[in-house]
Amino acid sequence: MTASAVTMEQVAPVAAPAKRQRFRFVANKKAAAGLLILAIYGILAVIGPWITPYDPGARGDDLVQPPSAEHWMGTTHLGQDVFSQLLEGTRSVMFVGFFAGIVATVLSVIIGVTAGYVGGKTDEVLSALSNVFLVIPALPLIIIITSTLDNAEDWLIALVIGLTSWSWNARVLRAQTLSLRRRDFVEAARATGERTWRVITFELLPNLTAVIASGFVGTVIFAVLSEITLAFIGVTSATTWNWGTILFWAQGQQALAQNAWWWFVPAGLAIAVLGTALALVNFGIDEFVSPRLRSAGKTKIKTNTGRTVRMRIGFTPVIRKEPLP
Amino acid sequence: MKYFLQRVSFYLFTAWAAITLNFLIPRMIPGDPVQALVTKYQGQLSSQAIDSLYVLFGLNKDANLWEEYVSYWKQLLTGDLGLSFTFFPTPVSEIISSSLPWTLLLVGITTVISFLLGTGLGVLAGWRRGSWTDGLLPVTTFLSSVPYFWLGIIAIYLLTGPDSFFPSSGGFDAGLVPAFDQYFIPSAIQHSLLPALTILISSVSGWILSMRNMMVTVSSEDYITVAHAKGLSDRRVAMSYAARNALLPNVSGFALSLGFIVGGTLLVEIVFSYPGVGFQLFQALGASDYPLMQGIFLIITISVLVANLLADIAYLLLDPRTRKEG
Numbered sequence: 271m272t273a274s275a276v277t278m279e280q281v282a283p284v285a286a287p288a289k290r291q292r293f294r295f296v297a298n299k300k301a302a303a304g305l306l307i308l309a310i311y312g313i314l315a316v317i318g319p320w321i322t323p324y325d326p327g328a329r330g331d332d333l334v335q336p337p338s339a340e341h342w343m344g345t346t347h348l349g350q351d352v353f354s355q356l357l358e359g360t361r362s363v364m365f366v367g368f369f370a371g372i373v374a375t376v377l378s379v380i381i382g383v384t385a386g387y388v389g390g391k392t393d394e395v396l397s398a399l400s401n402v403f404l405v406i407p408a409l410p411l412i413i414i415i416t417s418t419l420d421n422a423e424d425w426l427i428a429l430v431i432g433l434t435s436w437s438w439n440a441r442v443l444r445a446q447t448l449s450l451r452r453r454d455f456v457e458a459a460r461a462t463g464e465r466t467w468r469v470i471t472f473e474l475l476p477n478l479t480a481v482i483a484s485g486f487v488g489t490v491i492f493a494v495l496s497e498i499t500l501a502f503i504g505v506t507s508a509t510t511w512n513w514g515t516i517l518f519w520a521q522g523q524q525a526l527a528q529n530a531w532w533w534f535v536p537a538g539l540a541i542a543v544l545g546t547a548l549a550l551v552n553f554g555i556d557e558f559v560s561p562r563l564r565s566a567g568k569t570k571i572k573t574n575t576g577r578t579v580r581m582r583i584g585f586t587p588v589i590r591k592e593p594l595p
Numbered sequence: 596m597k598y599f600l601q602r603v604s605f606y607l608f609t610a611w612a613a614i615t616l617n618f619l620i621p622r623m624i625p626g627d628p629v630q631a632l633v634t635k636y637q638g639q640l641s642s643q644a645i646d647s648l649y650v651l652f653g654l655n656k657d658a659n660l661w662e663e664y665v666s667y668w669k670q671l672l673t674g675d676l677g678l679s680f681t682f683f684p685t686p687v688s689e690i691i692s693s694s695l696p697w698t699l700l701l702v703g704i705t706t707v708i709s710f711l712l713g714t715g716l717g718v719l720a721g722w723r724r725g726s727w728t729d730g731l732l733p734v735t736t737f738l739s740s741v742p743y744f745w746l747g748i749i750a751i752y753l754l755t756g757p758d759s760f761f762p763s764s765g766g767f768d769a770g771l772v773p774a775f776d777q778y779f780i781p782s783a784i785q786h787s788l789l790p791a792l793t794i795l796i797s798s799v800s801g802w803i804l805s806m807r808n809m810m811v812t813v814s815s816e817d818y819i820t821v822a823h824a825k826g827l828s829d830r831r832v833a834m835s836y837a838a839r840n841a842l843l844p845n846v847s848g849f850a851l852s853l854g855f856i857v858g859g860t861l862l863v864e865i866v867f868s869y870p871g872v873g874f875q876l877f878q879a880l881g882a883s884d885y886p887l888m889q890g891i892f893l894i895i896t897i898s899v900l901v902a903n904l905l906a907d908i909a910y911l912l913l914d915p916r917t918r919k920e921g
Contacts, residue, residue, distance in 0.1 A: 401605065402612045404851055407899050409858025410876070414620060414892045417880055438851075492855075495742055499862060502744060503877055517745065521866075526752050538745035545740025553736075556808070 301554020307547035314357065315364035322354035326511050337532050344532035347523045355516050356536055362512040363494055363544070366428040370493035373432025375486045378439035383470060383478070385440070386447025397444065403437035412496055417505050427506060431493045439485030446481050450474055480559040487552045491545055498541060513537040598917045602907045606900045613896040617889055618667050622660075676893070677886035679879070687890040690875060695894060697766055698871030702860045703902075705791045706798070710849055713799040717806020717845075718838045724811060732807075735800030743859040747793045747866035754789065761789045764868035790867045794860050805848055809841035816840075843914050850906035853899050861895075 323342075324330070330349030337344045343352040385396035415430050416422055422430075450456060451474075459473045475482075500506045501514025502521070516537045525533040670676075676687035720731055738746075755763035762768075768782045813819065814837050822832045861873030868874060872891050879887035911917050 398605070398608070402609045405606075405609050405854060405900060405903055406613050406616075406896055407854035407857050409855070410861065410892050410895050411616075413876070413880070414617075414888055417883075417888060418620060418885075441851075491740070498742060499744070502742075503862070503865060503880060505880060517748075521748070526748065531752060534745070534748055538741065538749070541745065542737060542741040546737050549736045549740060560812075 298554040298557060300550045300557070304547045304550030304552075304554060307543060308551065311360060311364060311544055311547070315361045318357040318360040322351075322357045324351040324354045326350060326355040326358040334528055334530050334533075336530075343536050344530070346519060346533060352516065352533060352536060355511050356513065356540060359512040359516065359537075360540075362424050362510060363497060363541075366424050366431070366497040366512075367490040367494040369425060369428035370432040370435070370496075371486050371490040373429060374436040374489040374493075375439065375482060377432070377436040378443055378485060379475075379478075379482060381436070382440035382443030383447050383474060386444040387451055387466075387470060387474065389451075393444075396440075400437040400440040400444075403434065404441065408434050408492075409496060409499065413500065413503070413505060416500055422506055424510065427497060427500065428493065431496050432489075435489055435492055435496075439482075439489065442481060442485060443478060446478055447474060450477055480555055484552050484555045487548050487555070491548045494541065494544060513540055599907070599911060602904065606904055610897060610900055613900075614668075614671065614893065615664075617893055618664060621885065621889070676890040679884055679887045682887075687886050690887065691872060691890055691894050694870055694872050694875050695898075697869060698861075698864065698873065699898070701787050701790060701864070701869065701871060702794070702857060705794045705860075706853070706856055709795050709798045710802055712795070713802025714806045714842065714845055716799070717803045718810055718833065718841070720803060721807040721810020721841070722814065722833045722837065724807075731803060735803055738796055739798075739800035741797060742862070743793065743797050744862040744866045746797050747790065747863050750789055750793050751866065760785070762786050763789075766870040787869070790863050790869055793863050793867075797859070798856055801852070802845070802849075806841060806845050809844055810837055813837050813841045843910070846906060846910050846913060850903045850910070853902050853906070857895060857899055 327350060330345060330351070332341065332345050333349050334347055335341060335345045335349075341351050341353065343356065345351060346355075381396050381400060385393045385400075411434055412430055415434075416427060419426060419430075456469060456473050459469050464473075497506075497512060498514035498517070501512050502517045504518055504522075506514075514537075517534055520530070520534040520537075525531075674688050676691070679685050679687050679690055682690055716731065720729070751763050755761050762785065766783060766786050767779060768786075819832060819836055822836045827836075861871075861876060863869070864871045864873030865877040872895065876888060876891045878884070879891065
């Protein structure tokens, strides 16, 4: 009885048509925080090289100095300003991350969706291809390939990373496409005579947006870590700055033995914060698609009778008005 | 059985693809990076070693690609991976076989521990959603975003020193000879603690997260409700019903992400100067030692394939559906 009364009350005031919330995604706190941090990194990537207080490569007289008013993050063994190196390096890191992300995402969409939608022999070949790339350890492969390139530029490194890291997303997309392919709306579109490319771009892709976005974010994290790793182990040229280059010099010049924590802590934190921001965006996407994954808030509740009850998923709480017998 | 054979044939195919890739990569290099090295060691290389290098790197202009490919396979099957430049004139296969056990033990054991620990915590976090366990997520997210090697650097900075229990580098005390005796084993364990801890901290969070998400998804299934309705204890429902089913995707995820994990753990070896293949790879990179690099890539790939096969067997035992005949 009470249930029907509640529904009546709720239904009545909805007279105006509900507005479509365009930015509902941003309402998720995790996603909003992640996007905010990403925006700050994005701005720094653009203006970073212009606002550096010093030339990142220029030598100075203060060697291995701790942070001070002049050098916010201290100096290196050559008296270079660590803060300037960090700012200068942001551009390269963001560029490689996003460029590789785009390359891998485009590849994975083409391969994954085609495999899932077309099926048959095409599917078998494409699935085998992506499984092979999935199982071969990506980082050693990237190291081997880039080590054969002389003084590779950022875009070339990004291309290598992108071309070797698409397989996971392709696999996920294929599975999702398979489940969408037999849905009624896709069947209907096919029955009305829409061409294959139109079914894929207008019926399937919009429904795959969340999966694609989450795959993109994951690849960006991987690409950033890979680029920094390459620079850290000295595979890529040490003349352009990125955060891995800073760590490379810090490691090579025994920053640890000199207690020069300011030399390697900022770069690592910058990576970790960027990674966290991207992971938060990914959580946001996951929770947006599957609301069950959201943190549940408070689940231990004191009832009227004074007992504590733990709420569980799949259970509907009922408030009993009549006293217990 | 059919499932098992399918997997084995897939791994054989992948191994073939990796070897072929390894054959092709040096041939796609513009110019002849190895030529310089051959010239450099001209006086010291035996003619047989030069022949072997020609085959490995396609410097042999007389043979066509197919003939080169055949002789490359012949060489691989006899275990000849060429000579290392860094440790001249030691064969690559010898260097790898001396460093591989270190990596297998360190990475193998820590990866399994990390998987078990992460899965256990994930079960807890997924089942008791909304309790303190939700606080695990942001912390572990941050830790997993940190590159493995940077965490290693920080660990060395904070935890090692002249008076510390933890050694900062190497795989055993300098004065010891590798052997299975009461001096060497404790020293080796002591040296591996810090690298293992580093790998554990940065890899455990992925398992926690995926297991939590699977638990959340599974715990709204009907059979969970039925199990509750039957009056089974909460613990039994969580373990035998929810976790048992949530485990399956996590195990197949384990197999697939091994490649990523191994890549990261190699770097920990570099930071700690641990005598495994990762550290060898680092030294090979510094010296442009292409034969050693190629050999290490091959051996890492094959190890990952074998580990994948083991994970598949575990899956076979866990999921009765794969055992169905036909």
